[in-house]
Amino acid sequence: MTYAQPARTATRRIRIRRIRVAGLLVVIAAIAAALGYELLASSSSTASWSSTAASSIDVLRGEHRGAFGEADGAVPDGVTVFDDAIPGVARLDPALLGALRQAATDAEDDGVEFVVDSGWRSPEYQERLLQEAISQYGSAQEAARWVASPDTSAHVSGGAIDLGRDAAAWLSEHGAAYGLCRIYGNESWHYELRPEAVGHGCPPTYADPTHDPRMRR
Numbered sequence: 001m002t003y004a005q006p007a008r009t010a011t012r013r014i015r016i017r018r019i020r021v022a023g024l025l026v027v028i029a030a031i032a033a034a035l036g037y038e039l040l041a042s043s044s045s046t047a048s049w050s051s052t053a054a055s056s057i058d059v060l061r062g063e064h065r066g067a068f069g070e071a072d073g074a075v076p077d078g079v080t081v082f083d084d085a086i087p088g089v090a091r092l093d094p095a096l097l098g099a100l101r102q103a104a105t106d107a108e109d110d111g112v113e114f115v116v117d118s119g120w121r122s123p124e125y126q127e128r129l130l131q132e133a134i135s136q137y138g139s140a141q142e143a144a145r146w147v148a149s150p151d152t153s154a155h156v157s158g159g160a161i162d163l164g165r166d167a168a169a170w171l172s173e174h175g176a177a178y179g180l181c182r183i184y185g186n187e188s189w190h191y192e193l194r195p196e197a198v199g200h201g202c203p204p205t206y207a208d209p210t211h212d213p214r215m216r217r
Contacts, residue, residue, distance in 0.1 A: 070087055074125065081114045088119040089120075145210055146187070
């Protein structure tokens, strides 16, 4: 009887420690699960944007360029809005290009580079992209949501640019101050110049190019 009480006390302490350890493990597991969920959600979000953008930008940039090169507006990887040697950049509307370069210079302070996916395009190149879009999407009606005809495309006139993800995201917050606006809800990369946006903000986006009156000429 003399040693029973100390023995029971020691056993109780061991059980308490085990319960505490088990509780701590549960907490650690919960934290790890939460972090894993956040990483998965972030990864899924990135994958979703990439899947949507990649499918369309492959067509818009002309990944299967064939005979069309830089002279027709094809833009090599890594080109920025400051690359005057690239016709896809140099042949943009001067006012649009000036606004882009001003914005790009300011964006450098935030570590953002204005990489160009596509800019000015020749009518022949635009027609090729349209035909590729029809093949990819299965109909002219669906293709029109992503690629305009040569006679309506703002790219052919030099009035539009498709930017890389970081630049497009930066402009979504700051673009109006430079008159640079996203035009279509389904194309987060496509920007055009709207000078009135400097004082009044960018106008509402069209759901896609088929809702743009300019596409109905």
